[in-house]
Amino acid sequence: MNENPRSKSTKSLSCFFLTFLILYLPASTYSQPNPTPPTGMVFIPEGYFPMGNSSGREDEKPLHFVYTKAFFIDKHEVSNAEYMKFIEVTGHAKPTFWEDETLNLPNHPVVGVSWRDAMAYAKWKGHRLPTEAEWEKSARGNDNRLWPWGRKFDKGFFFYYVNVFGEDDNYKKTAPVNYYESGASPFGLLNMSGNVWEWCLDWYDKDFYHISPELNPQGPLSNGTYKVLRGGSYLNSIDGVQVVRRSRNRPHIKNEIYGFRTVLPIP
Numbered sequence: 001m002n003e004n005p006r007s008k009s010t011k012s013l014s015c016f017f018l019t020f021l022i023l024y025l026p027a028s029t030y031s032q033p034n035p036t037p038p039t040g041m042v043f044i045p046e047g048y049f050p051m052g053n054s055s056g057r058e059d060e061k062p063l064h065f066v067y068t069k070a071f072f073i074d075k076h077e078v079s080n081a082e083y084m085k086f087i088e089v090t091g092h093a094k095p096t097f098w099e100d101e102t103l104n105l106p107n108h109p110v111v112g113v114s115w116r117d118a119m120a121y122a123k124w125k126g127h128r129l130p131t132e133a134e135w136e137k138s139a140r141g142n143d144n145r146l147w148p149w150g151r152k153f154d155k156g157f158f159f160y161y162v163n164v165f166g167e168d169d170n171y172k173k174t175a176p177v178n179y180y181e182s183g184a185s186p187f188g189l190l191n192m193s194g195n196v197w198e199w200c201l202d203w204y205d206k207d208f209y210h211i212s213p214e215l216n217p218q219g220p221l222s223n224g225t226y227k228v229l230r231g232g233s234y235l236n237s238i239d240g241v242q243v244v245r246r247s248r249n250r251p252h253i254k255n256e257i258y259g260f261r262t263v264l265p266i267p
């Protein structure tokens with residue numbers, strides 16, 4: 001007896017759906033979409049990246065692999081306009097240079113803030129400062145590059161994508177936090193090289209990379225003298241704004257080349 005054509009087509013359809021379920025369901029079950037970042041922030045996935053430098057300065061060595069959990073980080077340095085809201089709401093003291101017209105434009109990075117001021121702002125936002133490892137991962141991704149965009153002269157003249165010493169890059173002092181789009185890091189963060197140095201959460205230890213834990217390092221456990229600063233500023237040369245460079249200063253110091261950005265941890 002011939003099979004009913006209708007039942008045959010039903011069978012084929014069932015077969016198709018079964019194949020579809022086997023092939024595609026496991027993938028769609030296990031791959032989660034990246035969480036949506038809050039406005040102005042970027043999602044950085046969990047995972048390993050190479051941190052430090054095998055041939056750089058002593059405190060950048062050795063190159064070592066570090067794992068961080070996923071987190072959100074500000075796409076831009078914190079601007080004067082953003083810091084202004086913080087001052088208005090909390091009554092926190094104004095930064096040094098607040099009245100300096102060469103530094104206080106609303107969309108330029110806030111400067112004249114100490115590490116403690118930066119911590120207070122971050123806490124007010126429900127955020128915190130980035131660890132050194134989080135900062136470096138956000139700046140260079142996982143391919144060992146020394147500048148956010150890649151190699152020094154990847155895109156021709158470097159001054160089109162970073163604010164360093166001099167005015168060839170259009171700015172003698174600070175540049176707007178959303179300027180130099182072409183110098184973005186692999187995750188899309190701007191001014192990770194240059195513009196202003198950025199305070200990090202960690203105490204500075206020149207030998208820390210030799211003893212750093214592999215998972216979510218947060219700097220030396222005991223209190224030190226200096227807090228870490230990363231990325232260089234508008235007073236550095238192009239080599240001084242490599243994303244592996246490590247600088248430091250005491251947590252109460254304020255000057256016209258130190259700013260910051262914040263991180264929102266993902267539980």
Ligand SMILES: [Ca+2]
Pocket residue numbers: 163164165166167168169170171172173234
């Ligand atoms: Ca400049």
Ligand SMILES: [Ca+2]
Pocket residue numbers: 077191192193194195196197198231232
């Ligand atoms: Ca910067």
